Amino acid sequence: MRLFTDATIITNDAEDRVIEGGCIGVEDETITYVGLPESAPPAVEERISLPHRVILPGQILAHTHLYSFLARGLSPSRAPADFVDVLEHLWWRLDQAMDLEDVYWSAMGGALSALLCGTTTIIDHHASPSCIGGSLDQIARALGHIGIRGLLSYEITDRHGHRGALEGVEENLRGFALAAQRPGWLAARTGLHASFTLDDRTLDTVAERCSKGVHVHVAEDAADVSRTRERYGEEILPRLVRRGLLTAESILVHGVHLSGPDLTAIARADAFLVHNPRSNMNNGVGAADLAACAKEGVRLALGTDGMGSDPVPEMMAAMLLLRHEHRDPSAGWNLVKDMYCKGNPALASRAFGLTLGRLEVGAAADLVVRRYEPPTPLTADNWWGHQLFGLGDAPVDRVVAGGRELVRGGEPVELDAGRIWSACRDRARGLWARW
Ligand SMILES: [Zn+2]
Known part of the structure:
Protein backbone atom coordinates (compact mmCIF):
# COMPACT_ATOMS: atom_id res chain seq x y z
CA MET A 1 0.00 0.00 0.00
CA ARG A 2 1.11 3.57 -0.75
CA LEU A 3 0.21 6.09 1.93
CA PHE A 4 -0.40 9.76 1.13
CA THR A 5 -0.01 11.20 4.59
CA ASP A 6 0.39 14.28 6.83
CA ALA A 7 -2.29 16.14 4.84
CA THR A 8 -5.76 17.51 5.50
CA ILE A 9 -8.28 15.18 3.88
CA ILE A 10 -11.70 16.33 2.67
CA THR A 11 -13.55 13.08 2.13
CA ASN A 12 -16.84 14.19 0.50
CA ASP A 13 -18.18 10.77 1.51
CA ALA A 14 -21.44 10.12 3.37
CA GLU A 15 -19.90 11.46 6.59
CA ASP A 16 -18.39 14.49 4.80
CA ARG A 17 -15.31 14.54 7.06
CA VAL A 18 -12.30 16.81 7.29
CA ILE A 19 -9.34 14.87 8.72
CA GLU A 20 -6.42 16.99 9.85
CA GLY A 21 -3.05 15.20 9.68
CA GLY A 22 -4.83 12.39 7.87
CA CYS A 23 -3.78 9.87 5.28
CA ILE A 24 -5.08 7.89 2.34
CA GLY A 25 -3.90 4.40 1.51
CA VAL A 26 -3.93 3.31 -2.12
CA GLU A 27 -3.48 -0.16 -3.57
CA ASP A 28 -3.44 -0.48 -7.35
CA GLU A 29 -6.35 1.66 -8.58
CA THR A 30 -8.36 1.74 -5.35
CA ILE A 31 -8.47 3.56 -2.01
CA THR A 32 -7.95 1.05 0.80
CA TYR A 33 -7.65 3.35 3.81
CA VAL A 34 -8.82 6.83 4.84
CA GLY A 35 -8.13 8.11 8.34
CA LEU A 36 -5.40 8.92 10.81
CA PRO A 37 -1.90 7.45 10.29
CA GLU A 38 -1.80 5.68 13.66
CA SER A 39 -4.73 3.46 12.64
CA ALA A 40 -3.42 2.72 9.13
CA PRO A 41 -2.54 -0.88 8.24
CA PRO A 42 1.17 -1.57 8.84
CA ALA A 43 1.98 -2.89 5.35
CA VAL A 44 3.08 0.40 3.81
CA GLU A 45 5.46 0.18 0.85
CA GLU A 46 5.73 3.90 0.19
CA ARG A 47 4.94 6.86 2.42
CA ILE A 48 4.36 10.22 0.68
CA SER A 49 4.37 13.06 3.19
CA LEU A 50 2.22 16.05 2.14
CA PRO A 51 2.32 18.74 4.85
CA HIS A 52 0.53 22.02 4.13
CA ARG A 53 -1.56 20.20 1.56
CA VAL A 54 -5.26 19.39 1.25
CA ILE A 55 -6.35 16.20 -0.51
CA LEU A 56 -9.74 16.25 -2.24
CA PRO A 57 -11.43 13.83 -4.64
CA GLY A 58 -10.35 14.18 -8.28
CA GLY A 353 -19.53 1.64 -12.53
CA LEU A 354 -17.06 2.79 -9.86
CA THR A 355 -17.25 5.01 -6.81
CA LEU A 356 -15.91 8.36 -8.03
CA GLY A 357 -15.72 11.77 -6.37
CA ARG A 358 -15.52 10.42 -2.82
CA LEU A 359 -12.53 9.56 -0.68
CA GLU A 360 -13.61 6.34 0.99
CA VAL A 361 -12.46 2.74 1.13
CA GLY A 362 -13.33 0.97 -2.13
CA ALA A 363 -13.53 4.18 -4.18
CA ALA A 364 -11.33 4.80 -7.21
CA ALA A 365 -8.00 6.36 -6.16
CA ASP A 366 -8.57 9.68 -7.95
CA LEU A 367 -7.10 12.51 -5.87
CA VAL A 368 -6.18 16.13 -6.25
CA VAL A 369 -3.65 17.55 -3.79
CA ARG A 370 -3.67 21.34 -3.38
CA ARG A 371 -1.08 23.50 -1.69
CA TYR A 372 -3.24 25.13 0.93
CA GLU A 373 -2.50 26.14 4.45
CA PRO A 374 -5.84 27.34 5.80
CA PRO A 375 -5.56 30.91 7.06
CA THR A 376 -8.65 30.33 9.22
CA PRO A 377 -9.97 27.16 10.90
CA LEU A 378 -10.96 24.48 8.38
CA THR A 379 -13.58 22.03 9.66
CA ALA A 380 -16.21 19.62 8.39
CA ASP A 381 -18.80 22.35 8.91
CA ASN A 382 -17.08 25.06 6.88
CA TRP A 383 -14.94 23.37 4.22
CA TRP A 384 -17.36 24.42 1.48
CA GLY A 385 -16.67 28.06 2.38
CA HIS A 386 -12.92 27.39 2.04
CA GLN A 387 -13.57 25.65 -1.28
CA LEU A 388 -15.41 28.65 -2.73
CA PHE A 389 -13.21 31.37 -1.27
CA GLY A 390 -9.64 30.07 -1.52
CA LEU A 391 -9.13 26.32 -1.51
CA GLY A 392 -10.65 25.90 -4.97
CA ASP A 393 -8.12 28.35 -6.41
CA ALA A 394 -5.14 27.01 -4.46
CA PRO A 395 -2.34 25.64 -6.68
CA VAL A 396 -2.61 22.02 -7.72
CA ASP A 397 0.41 20.11 -6.44
CA ARG A 398 -0.37 16.50 -7.37
CA VAL A 399 -3.05 14.64 -9.27
CA VAL A 400 -3.58 10.91 -8.97
CA ALA A 401 -5.98 9.00 -11.25
CA GLY A 402 -6.66 5.33 -10.60
CA GLY A 403 -3.68 5.24 -8.21
CA ARG A 404 -1.28 6.59 -10.85
CA GLU A 405 0.44 9.85 -10.05
CA LEU A 406 0.05 11.98 -13.17
CA VAL A 407 0.99 15.43 -11.82
CA ARG A 408 3.66 16.27 -9.24
CA GLY A 409 4.72 19.78 -8.27
CA GLY A 410 2.04 21.11 -10.63
CA GLU A 411 3.73 19.50 -13.67
CA PRO A 412 2.92 16.31 -15.59
CA VAL A 413 5.07 13.42 -14.39
CA GLU A 414 5.41 11.59 -17.71
CA LEU A 415 3.95 13.87 -20.39
CA ASP A 416 5.83 16.58 -22.25
CA ALA A 417 3.31 19.41 -21.86
CA GLY A 418 5.32 21.81 -24.03
CA ARG A 419 5.22 19.37 -26.94
CA ILE A 420 1.44 18.94 -26.53
CA TRP A 421 0.75 22.70 -26.42
CA SER A 422 2.97 23.21 -29.46
CA ALA A 423 1.12 20.52 -31.43
CA CYS A 424 -2.23 22.08 -30.38
CA ARG A 425 -1.08 25.49 -31.67
CA ASP A 426 -0.08 23.95 -35.00
CA ARG A 427 -3.43 22.21 -35.37
CA ALA A 428 -5.30 25.38 -34.36
CA ARG A 429 -3.48 27.42 -37.06
CA GLY A 430 -4.55 24.95 -39.74
CA LEU A 431 -8.08 24.64 -38.39
CA TRP A 432 -8.56 28.40 -38.16
CA ALA A 433 -7.33 28.79 -41.76
CA ARG A 434 -10.08 26.38 -42.92
CA TRP A 435 -12.73 27.82 -40.61
ZN1 LIG B 1 -22.95 21.31 -24.47
Whole structure:
Protein backbone atom coordinates (compact mmCIF):
# COMPACT_ATOMS: atom_id res chain seq x y z
CA MET A 1 0.00 0.00 0.00
CA ARG A 2 1.11 3.57 -0.75
CA LEU A 3 0.21 6.09 1.93
CA PHE A 4 -0.40 9.76 1.13
CA THR A 5 -0.01 11.20 4.59
CA ASP A 6 0.39 14.28 6.83
CA ALA A 7 -2.29 16.14 4.84
CA THR A 8 -5.76 17.51 5.50
CA ILE A 9 -8.28 15.18 3.88
CA ILE A 10 -11.70 16.33 2.67
CA THR A 11 -13.55 13.08 2.13
CA ASN A 12 -16.84 14.19 0.50
CA ASP A 13 -18.18 10.77 1.51
CA ALA A 14 -21.44 10.12 3.37
CA GLU A 15 -19.90 11.46 6.59
CA ASP A 16 -18.39 14.49 4.80
CA ARG A 17 -15.31 14.54 7.06
CA VAL A 18 -12.30 16.81 7.29
CA ILE A 19 -9.34 14.87 8.72
CA GLU A 20 -6.42 16.99 9.85
CA GLY A 21 -3.05 15.20 9.68
CA GLY A 22 -4.83 12.39 7.87
CA CYS A 23 -3.78 9.87 5.28
CA ILE A 24 -5.08 7.89 2.34
CA GLY A 25 -3.90 4.40 1.51
CA VAL A 26 -3.93 3.31 -2.12
CA GLU A 27 -3.48 -0.16 -3.57
CA ASP A 28 -3.44 -0.48 -7.35
CA GLU A 29 -6.35 1.66 -8.58
CA THR A 30 -8.36 1.74 -5.35
CA ILE A 31 -8.47 3.56 -2.01
CA THR A 32 -7.95 1.05 0.80
CA TYR A 33 -7.65 3.35 3.81
CA VAL A 34 -8.82 6.83 4.84
CA GLY A 35 -8.13 8.11 8.34
CA LEU A 36 -5.40 8.92 10.81
CA PRO A 37 -1.90 7.45 10.29
CA GLU A 38 -1.80 5.68 13.66
CA SER A 39 -4.73 3.46 12.64
CA ALA A 40 -3.42 2.72 9.13
CA PRO A 41 -2.54 -0.88 8.24
CA PRO A 42 1.17 -1.57 8.84
CA ALA A 43 1.98 -2.89 5.35
CA VAL A 44 3.08 0.40 3.81
CA GLU A 45 5.46 0.18 0.85
CA GLU A 46 5.73 3.90 0.19
CA ARG A 47 4.94 6.86 2.42
CA ILE A 48 4.36 10.22 0.68
CA SER A 49 4.37 13.06 3.19
CA LEU A 50 2.22 16.05 2.14
CA PRO A 51 2.32 18.74 4.85
CA HIS A 52 0.53 22.02 4.13
CA ARG A 53 -1.56 20.20 1.56
CA VAL A 54 -5.26 19.39 1.25
CA ILE A 55 -6.35 16.20 -0.51
CA LEU A 56 -9.74 16.25 -2.24
CA PRO A 57 -11.43 13.83 -4.64
CA GLY A 58 -10.35 14.18 -8.28
CA GLN A 59 -12.66 16.67 -9.94
CA ILE A 60 -15.52 15.57 -12.17
CA LEU A 61 -16.82 17.55 -15.13
CA ALA A 62 -20.43 16.53 -15.86
CA HIS A 63 -20.66 18.02 -19.38
CA THR A 64 -18.10 19.48 -21.75
CA HIS A 65 -16.98 19.53 -25.38
CA LEU A 66 -13.31 18.63 -25.83
CA TYR A 67 -13.62 19.55 -29.53
CA SER A 68 -13.99 23.22 -28.56
CA PHE A 69 -10.47 23.35 -27.08
CA LEU A 70 -8.80 24.59 -30.27
CA ALA A 71 -11.27 27.50 -30.49
CA ARG A 72 -9.51 29.42 -27.73
CA GLY A 73 -8.55 32.83 -29.19
CA LEU A 74 -10.60 32.31 -32.34
CA SER A 75 -12.60 35.47 -33.06
CA PRO A 76 -15.82 35.29 -35.07
CA SER A 77 -15.84 37.91 -37.85
CA ARG A 78 -19.00 39.51 -36.49
CA ALA A 79 -21.04 39.63 -33.30
CA PRO A 80 -23.69 36.89 -33.15
CA ALA A 81 -27.32 38.00 -33.22
CA ASP A 82 -28.73 35.22 -31.06
CA PHE A 83 -28.03 31.72 -29.78
CA VAL A 84 -28.73 29.96 -33.08
CA ASP A 85 -26.40 32.44 -34.77
CA VAL A 86 -23.66 31.48 -32.26
CA LEU A 87 -24.12 27.86 -33.30
CA GLU A 88 -24.31 28.53 -37.03
CA HIS A 89 -21.56 31.13 -37.23
CA LEU A 90 -19.08 29.67 -34.73
CA TRP A 91 -19.53 26.10 -33.52
CA TRP A 92 -21.10 24.46 -36.58
CA ARG A 93 -18.42 25.94 -38.83
CA LEU A 94 -15.65 24.94 -36.44
CA ASP A 95 -16.79 21.35 -35.91
CA GLN A 96 -17.28 20.94 -39.67
CA ALA A 97 -13.73 22.13 -40.37
CA MET A 98 -12.17 19.50 -38.08
CA ASP A 99 -10.36 16.41 -39.29
CA LEU A 100 -9.43 13.40 -37.17
CA GLU A 101 -6.03 14.86 -36.21
CA ASP A 102 -7.77 18.03 -34.99
CA VAL A 103 -10.14 15.86 -32.95
CA TYR A 104 -7.20 14.06 -31.39
CA TRP A 105 -5.23 17.20 -30.53
CA SER A 106 -8.22 19.15 -29.23
CA ALA A 107 -8.92 16.18 -26.94
CA MET A 108 -5.25 16.04 -25.91
CA GLY A 109 -5.21 19.76 -25.07
CA GLY A 110 -8.58 19.71 -23.31
CA ALA A 111 -7.74 16.60 -21.30
CA LEU A 112 -4.28 17.92 -20.34
CA SER A 113 -5.68 21.24 -19.16
CA ALA A 114 -8.31 19.26 -17.21
CA LEU A 115 -5.64 17.12 -15.59
CA LEU A 116 -3.52 20.13 -14.60
CA CYS A 117 -6.43 21.70 -12.71
CA GLY A 118 -7.26 18.46 -10.91
CA THR A 119 -10.05 17.10 -13.12
CA THR A 120 -9.82 13.33 -13.47
CA THR A 121 -13.22 12.52 -15.04
CA ILE A 122 -14.78 14.19 -18.08
CA ILE A 123 -18.26 13.67 -19.56
CA ASP A 124 -17.70 14.63 -23.20
CA HIS A 125 -20.14 15.46 -26.01
CA HIS A 126 -18.41 15.36 -29.39
CA ALA A 127 -19.21 16.65 -32.89
CA SER A 128 -17.04 16.57 -36.04
CA PRO A 129 -19.45 16.16 -38.98
CA SER A 130 -16.72 15.94 -41.65
CA CYS A 131 -15.08 13.00 -39.88
CA ILE A 132 -17.68 11.18 -37.81
CA GLY A 133 -16.44 7.60 -38.17
CA GLY A 134 -13.51 6.99 -35.85
CA SER A 135 -13.73 10.33 -34.06
CA LEU A 136 -14.51 8.73 -30.69
CA ASP A 137 -11.45 6.50 -31.15
CA GLN A 138 -9.35 9.66 -31.31
CA ILE A 139 -10.87 10.98 -28.09
CA ALA A 140 -10.44 7.62 -26.36
CA ARG A 141 -6.79 7.54 -27.52
CA ALA A 142 -6.17 11.07 -26.16
CA LEU A 143 -7.81 10.31 -22.81
CA GLY A 144 -5.67 7.19 -22.54
CA HIS A 145 -2.49 9.15 -23.24
CA ILE A 146 -3.34 11.82 -20.67
CA GLY A 147 -4.47 9.19 -18.15
CA ILE A 148 -7.90 10.43 -17.08
CA ARG A 149 -11.41 8.95 -17.34
CA GLY A 150 -13.85 9.99 -20.04
CA LEU A 151 -17.40 9.36 -21.14
CA LEU A 152 -17.78 9.23 -24.94
CA SER A 153 -20.84 10.50 -26.86
CA TYR A 154 -21.17 11.56 -30.48
CA GLU A 155 -23.78 14.29 -31.09
CA ILE A 156 -26.24 12.70 -33.55
CA THR A 157 -27.95 15.38 -35.67
CA ASP A 158 -29.78 15.82 -38.98
CA ARG A 159 -27.90 19.07 -39.65
CA HIS A 160 -26.04 17.27 -42.43
CA GLY A 161 -28.87 15.09 -43.67
CA HIS A 162 -30.10 11.69 -42.60
CA ARG A 163 -26.93 9.96 -43.76
CA GLY A 164 -24.90 12.11 -41.33
CA ALA A 165 -27.34 11.23 -38.56
CA LEU A 166 -26.95 7.51 -39.28
CA GLU A 167 -23.17 7.85 -39.23
CA GLY A 168 -23.59 9.43 -35.79
CA VAL A 169 -25.61 6.41 -34.68
CA GLU A 170 -22.81 4.09 -35.84
CA GLU A 171 -20.20 6.21 -34.06
CA ASN A 172 -22.09 5.99 -30.78
CA LEU A 173 -22.23 2.20 -31.16
CA ARG A 174 -18.46 2.34 -31.61
CA GLY A 175 -18.25 4.49 -28.45
CA PHE A 176 -19.97 1.76 -26.44
CA ALA A 177 -17.57 -0.83 -27.87
CA LEU A 178 -14.59 1.35 -26.94
CA ALA A 179 -15.94 1.80 -23.41
CA ALA A 180 -16.33 -1.97 -23.04
CA GLN A 181 -12.62 -2.38 -23.79
CA ARG A 182 -11.53 -0.11 -20.90
CA PRO A 183 -14.14 -0.48 -18.16
CA GLY A 184 -13.83 2.10 -15.39
CA TRP A 185 -11.75 4.39 -17.65
CA LEU A 186 -14.10 4.88 -20.56
CA ALA A 187 -17.89 5.03 -20.45
CA ALA A 188 -20.44 5.87 -23.14
CA ARG A 189 -23.85 7.38 -23.62
CA THR A 190 -25.82 7.88 -26.83
CA GLY A 191 -25.10 11.46 -27.85
CA LEU A 192 -27.83 13.60 -29.39
CA HIS A 193 -27.22 17.21 -30.38
CA ALA A 194 -30.59 18.78 -29.49
CA SER A 195 -34.22 18.16 -30.30
CA PHE A 196 -34.52 20.91 -32.92
CA THR A 197 -31.87 19.31 -35.16
CA LEU A 198 -33.17 15.73 -34.80
CA ASP A 199 -35.82 14.39 -37.17
CA ASP A 200 -38.44 11.93 -35.97
CA ARG A 201 -37.05 9.09 -38.06
CA THR A 202 -33.58 9.66 -36.57
CA LEU A 203 -34.96 9.50 -33.03
CA ASP A 204 -36.84 6.33 -34.03
CA THR A 205 -33.57 4.80 -35.26
CA VAL A 206 -31.80 5.84 -32.05
CA ALA A 207 -34.56 4.21 -29.97
CA GLU A 208 -34.31 1.06 -32.04
CA ARG A 209 -30.54 0.67 -32.28
CA CYS A 210 -28.81 2.55 -29.44
CA SER A 211 -28.64 2.49 -25.70
CA LYS A 212 -31.60 4.36 -24.20
CA GLY A 213 -29.28 6.41 -22.00
CA VAL A 214 -28.95 9.59 -24.05
CA HIS A 215 -26.68 12.61 -23.50
CA VAL A 216 -28.51 15.55 -25.03
CA HIS A 217 -28.81 19.35 -24.93
CA VAL A 218 -32.36 20.09 -23.81
CA ALA A 219 -34.15 23.45 -24.03
CA GLU A 220 -30.88 25.40 -23.86
CA ASP A 221 -32.46 28.29 -25.73
CA ALA A 222 -36.11 29.12 -26.46
CA ALA A 223 -35.33 28.29 -30.12
CA ASP A 224 -35.00 24.58 -29.25
CA VAL A 225 -38.55 24.68 -27.83
CA SER A 226 -40.16 26.73 -30.62
CA ARG A 227 -38.39 25.02 -33.54
CA THR A 228 -39.12 21.55 -32.15
CA ARG A 229 -42.78 22.53 -31.89
CA GLU A 230 -42.85 24.00 -35.43
CA ARG A 231 -40.94 21.18 -37.11
CA TYR A 232 -42.24 18.13 -35.28
CA GLY A 233 -45.53 19.28 -33.71
CA GLU A 234 -44.43 18.01 -30.33
CA GLU A 235 -42.61 19.21 -27.20
CA ILE A 236 -38.99 18.25 -26.48
CA LEU A 237 -39.39 16.00 -23.46
CA PRO A 238 -42.43 14.05 -24.77
CA ARG A 239 -40.42 13.27 -27.94
CA LEU A 240 -37.81 11.53 -25.78
CA VAL A 241 -40.23 9.96 -23.31
CA ARG A 242 -42.44 8.46 -26.05
CA ARG A 243 -39.40 6.62 -27.44
CA GLY A 244 -38.12 5.41 -24.07
CA LEU A 245 -35.09 7.73 -24.25
CA LEU A 246 -35.54 9.33 -20.83
CA THR A 247 -34.02 6.84 -18.39
CA ALA A 248 -31.87 6.74 -15.27
CA GLU A 249 -28.88 6.50 -17.65
CA SER A 250 -29.82 9.72 -19.45
CA ILE A 251 -27.87 12.97 -19.09
CA LEU A 252 -29.91 16.04 -20.04
CA VAL A 253 -28.00 19.28 -20.39
CA HIS A 254 -29.12 22.88 -19.66
CA GLY A 255 -32.92 22.61 -19.25
CA VAL A 256 -33.33 26.40 -19.28
CA HIS A 257 -36.80 26.36 -20.84
CA LEU A 258 -38.45 23.32 -19.30
CA SER A 259 -41.97 23.19 -17.85
CA GLY A 260 -43.08 21.84 -14.47
CA PRO A 261 -44.33 18.56 -16.03
CA ASP A 262 -40.96 18.22 -17.83
CA LEU A 263 -39.13 18.44 -14.50
CA THR A 264 -41.50 15.89 -12.98
CA ALA A 265 -40.75 13.50 -15.87
CA ILE A 266 -36.97 13.94 -15.40
CA ALA A 267 -37.22 13.36 -11.64
CA ARG A 268 -39.44 10.32 -12.15
CA ALA A 269 -36.97 8.83 -14.64
CA ASP A 270 -34.12 9.48 -12.15
CA ALA A 271 -32.16 11.09 -15.01
CA PHE A 272 -29.57 13.82 -14.46
CA LEU A 273 -29.87 17.45 -15.51
CA VAL A 274 -26.51 19.19 -15.95
CA HIS A 275 -26.33 22.93 -15.23
CA ASN A 276 -23.68 25.04 -17.03
CA PRO A 277 -24.18 28.58 -15.73
CA ARG A 278 -21.19 30.28 -17.39
CA SER A 279 -22.11 28.92 -20.81
CA ASN A 280 -25.74 29.96 -20.30
CA MET A 281 -24.70 33.49 -19.34
CA ASN A 282 -22.14 33.65 -22.16
CA ASN A 283 -24.81 32.73 -24.71
CA GLY A 284 -27.42 34.97 -23.11
CA VAL A 285 -30.01 32.17 -23.05
CA GLY A 286 -31.21 32.47 -19.43
CA ALA A 287 -30.68 29.81 -16.78
CA ALA A 288 -32.43 26.72 -15.48
CA ASP A 289 -34.80 27.22 -12.56
CA LEU A 290 -32.68 25.28 -10.07
CA ALA A 291 -35.00 25.91 -7.15
CA ALA A 292 -37.88 24.33 -9.11
CA CYS A 293 -35.60 21.44 -10.13
CA ALA A 294 -34.58 20.80 -6.53
CA LYS A 295 -38.21 21.01 -5.39
CA GLU A 296 -39.21 18.41 -7.99
CA GLY A 297 -36.35 16.16 -6.88
CA VAL A 298 -34.42 16.42 -10.18
CA ARG A 299 -30.86 15.12 -9.84
CA LEU A 300 -28.59 18.05 -10.69
CA ALA A 301 -24.93 18.07 -11.72
CA LEU A 302 -22.50 20.76 -12.85
CA GLY A 303 -20.67 21.06 -16.18
CA THR A 304 -18.73 23.71 -18.09
CA ASP A 305 -20.12 23.08 -21.60
CA GLY A 306 -16.63 23.64 -23.02
CA MET A 307 -15.85 26.79 -21.04
CA GLY A 308 -12.64 25.35 -19.65
CA SER A 309 -11.99 22.06 -17.91
CA ASP A 310 -12.22 23.22 -14.31
CA PRO A 311 -15.50 22.94 -12.40
CA VAL A 312 -14.25 25.29 -9.65
CA PRO A 313 -15.16 28.64 -11.32
CA GLU A 314 -18.44 27.06 -12.38
CA MET A 315 -19.36 26.45 -8.71
CA MET A 316 -18.93 30.11 -7.88
CA ALA A 317 -20.76 31.21 -11.04
CA ALA A 318 -23.68 28.92 -10.17
CA MET A 319 -24.00 30.46 -6.73
CA LEU A 320 -23.59 34.07 -7.87
CA LEU A 321 -26.11 33.61 -10.67
CA LEU A 322 -28.72 32.31 -8.23
CA ARG A 323 -28.14 35.20 -5.86
CA HIS A 324 -28.23 37.73 -8.68
CA GLU A 325 -31.38 36.25 -10.23
CA HIS A 326 -33.32 35.96 -7.00
CA ARG A 327 -31.92 39.10 -5.34
CA ASP A 328 -31.21 36.79 -2.42
CA PRO A 329 -27.82 36.83 -0.62
CA SER A 330 -28.41 33.37 0.86
CA ALA A 331 -29.44 31.56 -2.33
CA GLY A 332 -27.46 28.61 -3.63
CA TRP A 333 -25.06 27.80 -0.79
CA ASN A 334 -26.33 24.29 -0.11
CA LEU A 335 -27.89 23.78 -3.52
CA VAL A 336 -24.60 24.30 -5.38
CA LYS A 337 -22.69 22.19 -2.87
CA ASP A 338 -25.18 19.34 -3.34
CA MET A 339 -25.18 19.81 -7.13
CA TYR A 340 -21.39 19.46 -7.44
CA CYS A 341 -20.41 17.40 -4.38
CA LYS A 342 -23.24 14.87 -4.57
CA GLY A 343 -24.58 15.20 -8.12
CA ASN A 344 -21.32 14.95 -10.08
CA PRO A 345 -20.03 11.92 -8.13
CA ALA A 346 -23.42 10.19 -8.47
CA LEU A 347 -23.59 10.82 -12.22
CA ALA A 348 -20.01 9.69 -12.82
CA SER A 349 -20.23 6.68 -10.50
CA ARG A 350 -23.35 5.50 -12.29
CA ALA A 351 -21.76 5.96 -15.72
CA PHE A 352 -18.39 4.36 -14.95
CA GLY A 353 -19.53 1.64 -12.53
CA LEU A 354 -17.06 2.79 -9.86
CA THR A 355 -17.25 5.01 -6.81
CA LEU A 356 -15.91 8.36 -8.03
CA GLY A 357 -15.72 11.77 -6.37
CA ARG A 358 -15.52 10.42 -2.82
CA LEU A 359 -12.53 9.56 -0.68
CA GLU A 360 -13.61 6.34 0.99
CA VAL A 361 -12.46 2.74 1.13
CA GLY A 362 -13.33 0.97 -2.13
CA ALA A 363 -13.53 4.18 -4.18
CA ALA A 364 -11.33 4.80 -7.21
CA ALA A 365 -8.00 6.36 -6.16
CA ASP A 366 -8.57 9.68 -7.95
CA LEU A 367 -7.10 12.51 -5.87
CA VAL A 368 -6.18 16.13 -6.25
CA VAL A 369 -3.65 17.55 -3.79
CA ARG A 370 -3.67 21.34 -3.38
CA ARG A 371 -1.08 23.50 -1.69
CA TYR A 372 -3.24 25.13 0.93
CA GLU A 373 -2.50 26.14 4.45
CA PRO A 374 -5.84 27.34 5.80
CA PRO A 375 -5.56 30.91 7.06
CA THR A 376 -8.65 30.33 9.22
CA PRO A 377 -9.97 27.16 10.90
CA LEU A 378 -10.96 24.48 8.38
CA THR A 379 -13.58 22.03 9.66
CA ALA A 380 -16.21 19.62 8.39
CA ASP A 381 -18.80 22.35 8.91
CA ASN A 382 -17.08 25.06 6.88
CA TRP A 383 -14.94 23.37 4.22
CA TRP A 384 -17.36 24.42 1.48
CA GLY A 385 -16.67 28.06 2.38
CA HIS A 386 -12.92 27.39 2.04
CA GLN A 387 -13.57 25.65 -1.28
CA LEU A 388 -15.41 28.65 -2.73
CA PHE A 389 -13.21 31.37 -1.27
CA GLY A 390 -9.64 30.07 -1.52
CA LEU A 391 -9.13 26.32 -1.51
CA GLY A 392 -10.65 25.90 -4.97
CA ASP A 393 -8.12 28.35 -6.41
CA ALA A 394 -5.14 27.01 -4.46
CA PRO A 395 -2.34 25.64 -6.68
CA VAL A 396 -2.61 22.02 -7.72
CA ASP A 397 0.41 20.11 -6.44
CA ARG A 398 -0.37 16.50 -7.37
CA VAL A 399 -3.05 14.64 -9.27
CA VAL A 400 -3.58 10.91 -8.97
CA ALA A 401 -5.98 9.00 -11.25
CA GLY A 402 -6.66 5.33 -10.60
CA GLY A 403 -3.68 5.24 -8.21
CA ARG A 404 -1.28 6.59 -10.85
CA GLU A 405 0.44 9.85 -10.05
CA LEU A 406 0.05 11.98 -13.17
CA VAL A 407 0.99 15.43 -11.82
CA ARG A 408 3.66 16.27 -9.24
CA GLY A 409 4.72 19.78 -8.27
CA GLY A 410 2.04 21.11 -10.63
CA GLU A 411 3.73 19.50 -13.67
CA PRO A 412 2.92 16.31 -15.59
CA VAL A 413 5.07 13.42 -14.39
CA GLU A 414 5.41 11.59 -17.71
CA LEU A 415 3.95 13.87 -20.39
CA ASP A 416 5.83 16.58 -22.25
CA ALA A 417 3.31 19.41 -21.86
CA GLY A 418 5.32 21.81 -24.03
CA ARG A 419 5.22 19.37 -26.94
CA ILE A 420 1.44 18.94 -26.53
CA TRP A 421 0.75 22.70 -26.42
CA SER A 422 2.97 23.21 -29.46
CA ALA A 423 1.12 20.52 -31.43
CA CYS A 424 -2.23 22.08 -30.38
CA ARG A 425 -1.08 25.49 -31.67
CA ASP A 426 -0.08 23.95 -35.00
CA ARG A 427 -3.43 22.21 -35.37
CA ALA A 428 -5.30 25.38 -34.36
CA ARG A 429 -3.48 27.42 -37.06
CA GLY A 430 -4.55 24.95 -39.74
CA LEU A 431 -8.08 24.64 -38.39
CA TRP A 432 -8.56 28.40 -38.16
CA ALA A 433 -7.33 28.79 -41.76
CA ARG A 434 -10.08 26.38 -42.92
CA TRP A 435 -12.73 27.82 -40.61
ZN1 LIG B 1 -22.95 21.31 -24.47
